[in-house]
Amino acid sequence: MSHIFDKRFNLLFVLLLASIFVIGRLSIHPGMxxxxxxxSLFIVIMALTIHYRERIIGLLIIYLVFMGLIRRALIPIAGWxxxxxxxxxxxxxTVLLALIMFWEHKKTPLVVRExxxxxxxxxxxxxCFQVVNPLSGxxxxxxxxxxYILIPWLWYYISFYNFNKDNIRIIVNIIQVTGxxxxxxxxxxxFFGLLPFEMAWVEISGYAALYLAEDRVRAIGTFPSAQESVYFVMITFIVAFSRMIVDKNKLLHVxxxxxxxxxxxxxxSRTIIFFMxxxxxxxxxxxxxNLMSRVVACITSLIGVFLIWLLLPLVNPNWFGIAEPTIEHMIAGLIDPLSEDQTGVGHINRFTDGMMTLFxxxxxxxxxxxxxxxxxVAGSTAMSTEVDISNMIVGLGLGGIIYMIIIGLTIYRVIWLVNYQKSIEMVATLGIxxxxxxxxxxxxxxxxxxIIWMxxxxxxKEYVNKRGELNASSSS
Known part of the structure; x- marks a missing residue:
């Protein structure tokens, strides 16, 4: 027995030495x-995923928040x-976690499965079927x-089967801090410009949409996409705004x-402002x-927004110094988003063109x-319309109709739930x-x-449970 143990130990020791040697050799080459x-990250996070299951989402969110910055910071060392x-x-x-979840759920008795x-x-x-559609390469x-499509939808199932209010609260807290x-x-x-390795990324990627002027680049944040950085900050704004409205301790959230x-x-980012x-x-x-206070709040809010819109022309972009081009671009788009000089009409045309592909x-x-x-990938054609509804029509055809129905059902369900429980998590979810x-x-x-599909x-899940509770109480 000890002889077998010694052989296994020797084998593991040899494998460890071989691994160290290979890693050492590979590290000599910057491209590796x-x-x-x-x-390294995969081994560590995989081990944590196997042990902690869905609770690894907090660490995954933090990684994905800074993934773009990490990739750009590696440019001077490893190129692009x-x-x-x-x-x-x-x-x-995500796939690993989903497989574990589905396997464990399979062992759950059928009568208690959700x-x-x-x-x-x-x-x-x-x-899944559209993955092999020959029209897209x-x-x-x-x-x-x-x-970009199926992975977020897997998080729908991971969340449905495993997440509760406490999990969502932790996620919301992480979003607020990192955001x-x-x-x-x-x-x-x-105000201070991009770091050298960030400017290198802008030049390498040819990200023309980042240029507000010939010598002026937008802020890009820490995500692979500058646009996603802003959307994540918008989600953070919604979380803080929800807590400002619901919480008693308002100063920090303000x-x-x-x-x-x-x-x-x-x-x-003008479109984001509208939806915010x-x-x-x-x-x-x-x-x-109650209904009366809701009507008053709605009218008051709309009047406030209208007054701010009327005052926008009085704002002088020069007040903001080096940020003048961004403020001028923002104000011009908000004052008249459908003018010939703005991109609003182009966005609408892309949306309608995408919807027409259904026919x-x-x-x-x-x-x-x-x-x-x-x-x-060569041989594929980019047809993005920049809006998910029309994109789903383009990509899934009639499946895009199902997507639209799910959007409507989800908005209805979250509004219905907020009527019963005005928790920060539920209110923030509605806003997000x-x-x-x-x-x-x-x-x-x-x-x-x-985050959205989670x-x-x-x-x-909360809707199913709440309806079940109400039906049980009414029948009793």
Whole structure:
């Protein structure tokens, strides 16, 4: 027995030495740094995932928040690569966690199993079939696209089966802390510019949309996409605003609201501002106790927004110094978003063109056609309309109709639930879902769709449970 033990120990020792040697050799080559970092993070997080299951989401959120900054910071050391293994860490761990969850749920007695929404399951299956749609470049392209579409939908199931109010509270807290850091960093980038390795990324990626002027670049934050940085800060704003309305300790939340709002304004994201206003009004209205107070709150909020809009022309962009181009761009777009000089009409045209593809190809063009995968793989065509509803019509065809029904059902259910429990988690979820309308799924985002569909899974579960409680109490 001891002889066998010695042989196993010797084998493990040899493997350990071999691993150290291989890692040492690979680390000599700068091009392998990203692979080594991925391998290290994967081993650590995989071990934690196996032990802690869905509770690993907090660590995963923190990683995805700073993933873009990490990738850009590696440029001076390891250069740049469009196919970075660090991008697939989140999807790989999500699949691992989903497989563990489905296996454990399979062993649960049938009588006590909870069933997710059938439309959601149908939508997920349609998405899986669209992975191999030849119109979007074939299965390899579709597999890459699944990171942006199917991975967030897996979090719907993980949340539905395993998350409760305490889990959501922890996630909301992590969002508020990390989002405040990102908002502060966006403000720093606005006034002090991007760091050298960040400017290197802008030049390498050819990210033309970042340029407000020939020599002026928007703040980009810490995400792989500058747009996702702003959307994550918007989610943070909604969380802080919800707590400002519901909580008694308001001062801290007021400060976070100011910081996040300022960062979004300086980032010159006009569409987000519109949906933030809509979400904020809905939060104010739905947290009132009766119909009359809700009507008064709605009218008062609308008057306040209208007065601010009237005062916008009086704001002088020169007051903001180096941020003048971003403020001028923001004000011009908010005052007259449909003018010829603005992009509002272009956004509307892309949306309507996407919706019309339902009549041209009811079977859909595949999920790769509406994601970054279409730009990364030869033979695929990018058809993104920048809005998830029309994107789902383009990618899934008739499946996009199911997607729209799920959006409507989810908004109805969260409003219905807020009527019964005005908890911070429920109110914040309502605001996040409304504020993110049009971006519940985005073919270039890595984290915010995961947060959205995680909340949707929790909402659907809470709705089923609450309806069951009400039906039980009424029958008794």
């Amino acid at each position: 740094v990203r692979n080594l970092l991925f391998a 690569s469009g196919f970075d293994p660090l991008l697939i860490l989140g999807p790989v761990l 069933s997710p929404d059938k439309l959601m399951t149908l939508l997920f299956l349609i998405g 074939g299965p390899i392209t579709g597999l890459i696209a699944s990171m 405040t850091i990102i908002a502060s960093y966006l403000i720093y980038q606005t 400060l976070i609201v100011i910081v996040t709002l300022a960062s979004i304004i300086f980032a010159s 206003i809509l979400a904020s009004i809905l939060i104010i209205v739905m947290t009132r106790r 041209q190809n009811p079977a859909g063009h595949g999920i790769a056609s509406i994601t970054k995968a279409a730009d990364k 879902l409304v504020g993110s309308l049009g971006q519940w799924i985005n073919g270039g985002f890595y984290l915010t769709p995961i 909340l949707i899974g929790w909402i659907h």
